[in-house]
Amino acid sequence: MKEAAIELRNVSKIFKGKKAVDNLSLTIERGSVVALLGPNGAGKTTTVSLILGLLQPTNGSVKLLGDDPQHRKVRDRIGAMLQDVSVIDSLTVAETINLFRHYYEKPLSLEQLLTISGLAEEKNKMATALSGGQKRRLGFAMAAAGDPEVLFLDEPTVGMDVTSRQLFWDTVKAMADKGRTIVLTTHYLEEADQIADRIIVINGGRLVADGTPSEVKATALGRTIAFTAGDGVTNERLRTIPGIAETEWSGRRVKLFSNNTDQLIVELVQRGIPMKDIEIQSGGLEEAFRTLVSSLQE
Amino acid sequence: MDITMRRAAVAQFKVEMLRTLRNRRFVFFTIIMPIAFYFIFTSSMDSEMQVGGIDWSAYYLMSMAAYGVAGSGIMTLSQKFSKERSQGWARLLKITPLPSWAFVVSKVAAQAVINLFMIIILFIVAATVKGVDLSSSLWIESGLWIWFGSFSFMAIGTLVGTVRNADVVQVVGMIVYMSMSLLGGLWTPTETMSSTMQVIAHAMPTYWLGYEARNLIGGGTFDWMGVLVLGAYVIGAVILSSYIMKKQEAV
Structure with missing residues (x-):
């Protein structure tokens, strides 16, 4: 049996005495599309940072593709769109994407990445000259550059217009259909409802609900x-x-x-x-x- | 080092070169300005003039080459590091397979290659236009010294780059760069300075960068004090910047 994509065991993260993540345990199977939901400050981004190895847990263990998230072999198989990441200056869209393609062992082609990010026409534009939504799509192309098995999308559609958003989710769905594991955080709940096959609600660093969108709705009887x-x-x-x-x-x-x-x-x-x-x-x-x-x- | 790791580091290195050369501020401050200063200050002086037993046109060439690489290291690296840490790229790169050392090494290596070309361009301009005449071994020795010395300024640039705010880092970098150039006697010879100013000048890495190059072309013996001072700046800057970065990262 293949190992789980993500495994958190009794993970806590304490910042200056405050628990951002409180004894969280969860397993995410390969090929699932999981939405992490929660209000601002619920611990979603901290959880994603812990899974990615950007933060070390105060207690507990984190495994990504069965291994330490900081392991180079693991990083070759993942991709992420993080929050608050700008674009690299003095490079065109194509140059930025190509740079990221060089990081990975089996990258997707430049053409594919331009297509899925909808940036084919902007490929020779300076990345810094793109609009907010286009920059997010470039971030998506960078996340997808290594043809990742696990894709993290932290509030991916913030700043995207309606058309961008539609194209974006269509692409994510296509990746999910190819058996990729997708973990996303969003506060657009309809989006989570449409795309995810599992919803994990986090609040105060704790798991509040976990199940399919209809299960979550049923348990809450909202x-x-x-x-x-x-x-x-x-x-x-x-x-x-x-x-x-x-x-x-x-x-x-x-x-x-x-x-x-x-x-x-x-x-x-x-x-x-x-x-x-x-x-x-x-x-x-x-x-x-x-x-x-x-x-x-x- | 495996193939993909090397390929990633090489790609990063090329991109860093491209980014620096596309930066108009870099081209202006560290390529055009030293050449312009060189022409202005050698043309306004008597061409037969000598300072410290060296033709002024050769003396000032070494000062301006030193001035150029100092700016290249301090200004370019400080801005890259500051920007990339504050705008999240450094964090994003941590989750890619690009090895963490490549983040710093690619920038330093790219800047080092650019510095070498800057020195060569300046030397060629001085030799062809201003008729500076040195033996080939002196060209190579003085050029190599300035090139080696430029690493000291990259270390200082790394330290300045720990300032997170993009506007502040530019101002701090400019102050450090200009005051070091002025106090270290790159604009006006230290020979004309007061004794107090000379004491200050001797503590500046810029002084030793220019002095040693002029010392070499003037036929002097290599002064190890230059290596010591520049080395001390490297060690000091690296220790201090890694200390500051640790503090910043500890949440």
Whole structure:
């Protein structure tokens, strides 16, 4: 049997006394497309940095393709789009891609990389003259240069326009179909829902939920009750009612996040809360995610 | 070293050369400016003039070659290192198979090759246009000395490059470069300086870089003090910059 693509065992990372990652254990099988979800500061990027060997865990062990992530043989088989990485100055797009191709044993061809990043027309442009979205796509070409078995995408579509984003996900899907392992972090939840076959929700450095997109939605039962609130309904009053994970107001319209809307609606009626135009919705991933995150904070 | 490792390092080296030569600021400050200064300050002086027993046109050639390589090392490397660390490229390269030593070595090697060409260009210009006449062994000895000495300024550039802010690093680099050139007597001969200024000059790596080259073409014996001072700057800069980098990386 082939080794797992990624294996974390009881991994913790402490920065200045604060736990960024707290006793995290997870195994990612080869060929899976995994989305790491979580609010800002949840520990997603720290987790990715630990997997890549850019950070050393305070406790626990990290294995990437069965080995130490810092091992050269491992680095030859991975690629990553990191956050906050600019492009290299004084080089054209083609020169930048070619430089990265030279790092790897079995690189993809320049033409292939230009095609998948949609930069064929810009190949002789200076990389620094590209738009924000084009720079991210160049980052993708660099990540894919070595035809990686495991591809990391840390918030990859930030700064991309709609067309760029579509092309990007089509390419990622094609790579996934070829059996590549893909680990991505994103806060565009619809994207995670569409592309990933497994979603891992992290908050406060801990694993909150783990499963297929529908499983995650089911476990969280991210449902909402929305209504136009009558006089005297305040946020404080609503928060005293059990079973409400989060409230969201826009004008007099209030949306309640809960993992049991059936019970909650009964509760609301019994308490005589004045409500108009009641809507009960089974949540999308967004709702599931918020229910999970806020239930953990309580 | 296996083949892919070498191929990666060579590709990196070529790219570093290309990047430096495409940098207009580099070309202006370290190639055009020394040549221009050389012409201005040799043309405005009496052509028969001698300083320290050497023709002024040969004396000032050595100063300007030293000035050029000092700037090439300090300015170029400081900016590359600063930028690449602050903009995340250094972090990105860590997850590629490019060996970590290649990150520094490719830049230093590329700069060293460029420095060698800078010295040769300046020497050819001086010999053909200004008629500086030295024996071939003196051309080679003085040129090689300046080339070896240039590594000291690359080390200083690496140290300045620990400054993360791109604008600040440029200013700091410029201050270090210009003050070292001025105090070390690359613009005006130390012979004309006051005794206090001469003491300061002797502590400057720029002084020894120029002095030793002029000493060689003036027929003097090789002064090991030059090697000692430049070597001390290399060791000091390397120790200090690795200390600062460790502190910066420790989160």
